[in-house]
Every structure is written in C-alpha cells, then in structure tokens.
Amino acid sequence: MKTKTLISLTLLLVAYCQLAAQVVVDRTNKVALDFTKPIKATVLPEINWVLPRLEYTNSEANKVDIKANVSSKVPLKKVTLSVLTSLDEEPMASVDVPLISPTSAEFEKSMYLGDGQNYVRITAENVDGGIVSDDRSVIVGMDALKDAIAIDRKDYAVLFATDKYDNWSDLTNPIYDAKAIGKELEERYGFEVRIVENASQDLVFNTLREYAQKSYKPQDQLFVFFAGHGQYDETFGEGFVVARNSIANDPGKNSYISHSRLRNIIDNVKCQHIMLVMDVCFGGTFDPVLASSRSIYEEMDNSEFIVKKLSLRTRKYLTSGSKEYVSDGTPGSHSPFAVRMLEALKTSGGGDRLLTITEVNVYMQKLQTTPRFGSFGADDQGSEFMFIAR
Incomplete structure (x- = not known):
C-alpha cells in the first residue's frame, strides 16, 4: 500500500512540475x-x-x-x-x-x-x-468602450535621471527635474510613478524589463523619461544615452544605451500606449523619421475622444534637442526642457482636463534648442498619448 501511495505521489509531483512550467x-x-x-x-x-x-x-x-x-x-x-x-x-x-x-x-x-x-x-x-x-x-462597440473608461485603466511612469557619473562630468538638475515632473504626473494626473536615480546600464535594462513583463489593459499608458548625458557617434551614425557607469573611452559603445536598442525594447513592451521623453544631448537622433504633421481632431466629447485615441496603438517620442548639446540649467533651477514640460503639465489640460502630448510639444517650440516630436515602431496613425487630469 505504501508503495502504491508513493508511486501515486511521484506521478502527481511529475504532473505538477510539468504543469507549473x-x-x-x-x-x-x-x-x-x-x-x-x-x-x-x-x-x-x-x-x-x-x-x-x-x-x-x-x-x-x-x-x-x-x-x-x-x-x-x-x-x-x-x-x-x-x-x-x-x-x-x-x-x-x-x-x-x-x-x-x-x-x-x-x-x-x-x-x-x-x-x-x-x-x-x-x-x-x-x-x-x-x-x-x-x-x-x-x-466591442463605442458605447461599451465609453463605459469602460477609467474603471480599470492605469497610467505608469518610469523616470531615469542621472546626475552622478563614474567616468563623465556630473550634472546638476536631472534628478531634480525628474522628481518635479514625477510629482506632477502623480498628484495631478494619477500616474503610478517610479524614479530611478543614477542607474547603471544593467539597472536601466532590468527596469525596462520589469515594465515589459507587466500585464497591461487596453487603455493603460506608459510614460518613459530619460534625463542626463547623451552622445552621438559619427562613425556608427547612432545616438546613445550615457549610463552612470558608461566608460568615457569606449569605441565600441558597449557600455552605453544605444537609441536603436532602446527603441526596440520600448516598442516591444506589451502596453498599447507609450510615450518616451528624452532630456539628453543629441536626443533628436532617437528616430531618423520625424513626424511631418500633427493630428487634427474633430469635435467630440471627452469620453469619446479618449476612447478613440486609446483604441489606437501609440509609440510617440519627444526630445529636448536635435543633433546637438542641450543645457542642463543652473543649480537650483530646472533644465530649460523641464521648465517647459512642467509648464504644460501644470495647466491640467485646460478646461477639458485633458492634455495631449501634441499640446505639450507646443510649449517646447520656445526652446533655443530644436525639440523633436514624432513616432517610432508600431505607431498607429492618429494615435495620441494623453495626460488625464483628476
């Protein structure tokens, strides 16, 4: 009897292991x-x-x-x-x-x-x-989708900010900027905010992997922000984000975060609506294809507008400059890009309490550097990333 029981338990364990995998x-x-x-x-x-x-x-x-x-x-x-x-x-x-x-x-x-x-x-x-x-x-159906808005949707924000470097000159404002922007996103728009300070290359990729493994609902949004040093390599024809531990003399750029890898990783995150914002030098080299026009919206009520836009796949980016260096700002002040970003966020979207990334881009046009706004990856035409004020 003991032998039969042992055999049965063994089979159950084997079956369980197969199922668990x-x-x-x-x-x-x-x-x-x-x-x-x-x-x-x-x-x-x-x-x-x-x-x-x-x-x-x-x-x-x-x-x-x-x-x-x-x-x-x-x-x-x-x-x-x-x-x-x-x-x-x-x-x-x-x-x-x-x-x-x-x-x-x-x-x-x-x-x-x-x-x-x-x-x-x-x-x-x-x-x-x-x-x-x-x-x-x-x-299915517009009426049913309207009823689904705000019931279970969620907005996430992960902000990478680096002002202390092992091999590069330190900066003054990235973490200060990220905390201010994160506070607006959390308190005014209800985002779940995470700020990653002075991240190594591994920590950046491991954090992005965590967000790639999340289970997202169709109307969820993900906001990804980078502030710190950036570099452009003429030989590779590629832009890079500089991590805390990036090596200054690294011809192969193996210790850097290439824009192409960043683009592919973020595009493959299983969230339908993603916005990438980069306040780094040479950030405009993130995507060689720049948006040539802005969306034009017909008149519709708020819920219908949100449903229409959140039924499209979104992959947008906004950078503080083009193929150029950008200012970190003076100590105790935000970077020029962060100042404009905060100005836009603090409007709460105006009367309709809805701020689109297209509207945020309007604030960036006053910068001395050349901001870039566009789409990347599997972006649907007419899509939009939105900040919905509480």
Missing part, C-alpha cells in the same frame, strides 16, 4: 485536470496568441481579427475556439479548430462579436487528457 508570453494558461480519471504525467499543449496581442483589448468595430496557434509535444486530441460573454457562463458558440498536424493547430479568422464584453477562449486537449485553455477579453 507551462507559461505563455502574457500569462500562464489555465489548466484543467479531471481527478475522476487516473492521473497521467504529460506535457501540456502551448497556446500562442498572435491577435489580439494583449490579454485585454478593445475595438470600435464588431469585426475582430483572431489568430492563434497551438503546439504540443504529445499528440492533440481536440482544439476548440469559444466565444463567451461572461467567464462564469457557458460559451455562446464553439468551433473545432482543424489540426494541421497531430501536434499542432492554427486558427486565423475575422469574427463578428456582439457589442459589449466578449471573451474569446482557446482550449486544447492532448491524448493523455491534459487540457489547457486561455482567454482574450475583447470589449
């Missing part, structure tokens, strides 16, 4: 086990969503693109796709997903979903009885 990009798949049947150690199928990209998303249109694939080391028994209006109810509709091989399945289709809350679920079962499922929440 079953993680997808955005979150762990849900696992279903039937304890009325003998437990068999197995490797669960993996579900990979392509569209929608995020766990929570929204759409003004009822037609939504769904794309996903399933892979398994153990032959698959069945893969289904279901649509639900509530996670506690039975599916409204379910279809079997054709297998393209004994161990893989793929689904790509435009589906019409009803107005309001919808859940799209993929469930995969292998021949050992191992079942895994994963959902995507999709809110």
Whole structure:
C-alpha cells in the first residue's frame, strides 16, 4: 500500500512540475485536470496568441481579427475556439479548430462579436487528457468602450535621471527635474510613478524589463523619461544615452544605451500606449523619421475622444534637442526642457482636463534648442498619448 501511495505521489509531483512550467508570453494558461480519471504525467499543449496581442483589448468595430496557434509535444486530441460573454457562463458558440498536424493547430479568422464584453477562449486537449485553455477579453462597440473608461485603466511612469557619473562630468538638475515632473504626473494626473536615480546600464535594462513583463489593459499608458548625458557617434551614425557607469573611452559603445536598442525594447513592451521623453544631448537622433504633421481632431466629447485615441496603438517620442548639446540649467533651477514640460503639465489640460502630448510639444517650440516630436515602431496613425487630469 505504501508503495502504491508513493508511486501515486511521484506521478502527481511529475504532473505538477510539468504543469507549473507551462507559461505563455502574457500569462500562464489555465489548466484543467479531471481527478475522476487516473492521473497521467504529460506535457501540456502551448497556446500562442498572435491577435489580439494583449490579454485585454478593445475595438470600435464588431469585426475582430483572431489568430492563434497551438503546439504540443504529445499528440492533440481536440482544439476548440469559444466565444463567451461572461467567464462564469457557458460559451455562446464553439468551433473545432482543424489540426494541421497531430501536434499542432492554427486558427486565423475575422469574427463578428456582439457589442459589449466578449471573451474569446482557446482550449486544447492532448491524448493523455491534459487540457489547457486561455482567454482574450475583447470589449466591442463605442458605447461599451465609453463605459469602460477609467474603471480599470492605469497610467505608469518610469523616470531615469542621472546626475552622478563614474567616468563623465556630473550634472546638476536631472534628478531634480525628474522628481518635479514625477510629482506632477502623480498628484495631478494619477500616474503610478517610479524614479530611478543614477542607474547603471544593467539597472536601466532590468527596469525596462520589469515594465515589459507587466500585464497591461487596453487603455493603460506608459510614460518613459530619460534625463542626463547623451552622445552621438559619427562613425556608427547612432545616438546613445550615457549610463552612470558608461566608460568615457569606449569605441565600441558597449557600455552605453544605444537609441536603436532602446527603441526596440520600448516598442516591444506589451502596453498599447507609450510615450518616451528624452532630456539628453543629441536626443533628436532617437528616430531618423520625424513626424511631418500633427493630428487634427474633430469635435467630440471627452469620453469619446479618449476612447478613440486609446483604441489606437501609440509609440510617440519627444526630445529636448536635435543633433546637438542641450543645457542642463543652473543649480537650483530646472533644465530649460523641464521648465517647459512642467509648464504644460501644470495647466491640467485646460478646461477639458485633458492634455495631449501634441499640446505639450507646443510649449517646447520656445526652446533655443530644436525639440523633436514624432513616432517610432508600431505607431498607429492618429494615435495620441494623453495626460488625464483628476
């Protein structure tokens, strides 16, 4: 009897270890086990969503693109796709997903979903009885999206500020500037603010990785700010952010933070709406493609405007200068760029309590240096980053 119990426990532990390791990009798949049947150690199928990209998303249109694939080391028994209006109810509709091989399945289709809350679920079962499922929440229709505003959306801000350097001359105002801007974002606009002071190259990348691993909802926003030294390398034709521990004589620039790497990392963060602001020298070399025009908005009420803009993917940047050095300011005063940024933030967006990054850019035009404003990565035309005053 003890031998049988030991064997059963061993099998359960093996099964548990296999299940615990079953993680997808955005979150762990849900696992279903039937304890009325003998437990068999197995490797669960993996579900990979392509569209929608995020766990929570929204759409003004009822037609939504769904794309996903399933892979398994153990032959698959069945893969289904279901649509639900509530996670506690039975599916409204379910279809079997054709297998393209004994161990893989793929689904790509435009589906019409009803107005309001919808859940799209993929469930995969292998021949050992191992079942895994994963959902995507999709809110459809303008009226339903209006109701969703401000219920669960969140704004994040991470500000990197460096004024003490191991190998470069120290600066006066970056941390002072970041704290002042962070205070406005937190108190006036409700951002969750984090200030990272005098960060090494590793700390910058590790912090960005933390934000890349967060689970964002469709209307969440991420504001990323850099203040400190910047450099441009003529040989590489590349701009760099100087970290606290960047080496002064580093021909390969391996101790620096290249704009191209920064651009790729931030673009791949799974937040739909991201704004990068750089108060560093040569910041304008961040993106070779500069915005040639500004958005023009038709008249609409606040909630409709917010929904419309937050249904588009946003990747914007604003820098304090172009391919040039920029002023750090005098001790006890903010940098010229930070002064303009704070002036814009302190308006609370005016009468409508809504400040867009396009409006912030207007304040920057008074600077002696040449500020740059544009888009990068997978930015949707007409998108906007917004500061919504409390």
